[in-house]
Amino acid sequence: MTDVCKPDAVVTMQPFNAQIAIFRDQKTQRKYFKKAHGIKHLNSFIGTANGTAMQLTSPNGFEFYTMFLPVAVTAKTVVHECSHIVDFVLDSSGVPLIAENTEIRAYALADLFEQVTNALSAEGK
Numbered sequence: 001m002t003d004v005c006k007p008d009a010v011v012t013m014q015p016f017n018a019q020i021a022i023f024r025d026q027k028t029q030r031k032y033f034k035k036a037h038g039i040k041h042l043n044s045f046i047g048t049a050n051g052t053a054m055q056l057t058s059p060n061g062f063e064f065y066t067m068f069l070p071v072a073v074t075a076k077t078v079v080h081e082c083s084h085i086v087d088f089v090l091d092s093s094g095v096p097l098i099a100e101n102t103e104i105r106a107y108a109l110a111d112l113f114e115q116v117t118n119a120l121s122a123e124g125k
Helices: 025-037 075-092 099-123
Strands: 009-013 018-023 052-057 065-070
Touching: 009 052, 009 075, 009 099, 018 025, 018 075, 025 052, 025 065, 052 075, 052 099, 065 075
Parallel strands: 018 065
Antiparallel strands: 009 018, 052 065
């Protein structure tokens, strides 16, 4: 049996084409980024968090976005973590996080939240 380690889901935030890897288990998340991308240290609270969102940079300079959302996650936590991801992606894409850009942020947040909740509900089917 091979030691397969992959995200539980991957969603894409458009129009930025940013892929977000979703994990239901933090140890799997940490193992995946270490083995697949050489990222050894994840800034998360392994074992204690209700959910986390992270922007990671691999040793060769590639950026990754990831969320840990436990099985018993609430909608409140999902939208909270999606909000962090939206901020990371907008900032990385050169979109200033200022009051004049709240409309693009709101659309991006609504779309990402919908994709994530759809991905999570597809797990149970």
